[in-house]
Amino acid sequence: LSSLLPIPLSVYFAFFHDYFSTNYVATGLGFGVGIFAVSYLFFRGSNNQRFKTSLLLLMLVDSTTLWIFVLSSLAFCVALVQQYWSAAEPTIALVSRFALFSSLGLSAILVGVFRRRSIERTYATIRNNSVILGPEVTDAGASYASRGKVIFQNLLNRASFTKRVTFALLTTNEVRLPSSLAFDSRKLKMVGIQRKVESILDDDEIESVLAHELGHIANRDSLQKTIATGYRIAFPFDPIARLIEAAVYRNREISADEYSTKLTSKPASLASALLKIYENVQLQIPKQLATIGPPSSQLSVLREKGGISESISSSWRLRVRKLLSKQPTLEDRIERLLSRA
């Protein structure tokens, strides 16, 4: 008979309260928050970029899992409130199990779907704007002489890189494309450079830029960036996801610079390449649609809103912008590179 009566609101709140103060649920949540705090402390204390990225991703997955867990717990509580009324404890146990499975399952699905979509989109953009001069794809390639391709082949041989990596010369001045890029999917790994950029750089500079892009593939950055972006999109209300995404991207850039330096021993060439690209390519692109810094497989694009004026940008505003930026500043990268030269 009780199922015919509307359930008073107070029962819902009693259920929420009971549920979240149940020992194992509260302990689980506390554990999640604890992992976040400890990861953050290690992150602050470490200088190893790879380790730092792993910690960032751990923090991201942790905070996301907590969110899904809390939200799905609330949803399951509402759905099962009738059962709670008749048998409180077993229902709490049931809700916690449901919530746990949905938070683990949803996280995995989210990343998988998002990664597939972003790989397809990126590949189409590259395909439409470049001549792929790889070993497999020979189509229009023969008529393009590319210094980049020769340099890249030598680089690959020296790196004793085990995976096949194709070279692409980006032939159109498509502003959405970065000056150089790395593409990494299970089927195809590819490093590309814009023809215009190839023409303004000397051989050592081209080598160091291509080595940077190769570093993105060697370090499996595209997967890490996709995870970070996937979570940010899935949880737009979580400011932590936004901050962590940007930090992962910045971190991967620095790591790829380090990879390039190790492989070529020419950090000064990479620094001068960055400056040349900035002066000759990025400054020429209209402000609203400038690619920021050398690129990633995500082809990141900065759309600056008109009128963010200097007058209101105080130092804390700059700091916030820096925290939210997916690219390390040019000064920061060059300073790091020259300290290794």
Ligand SMILES: [Zn+2]
């Ligand atoms: Zn990069």
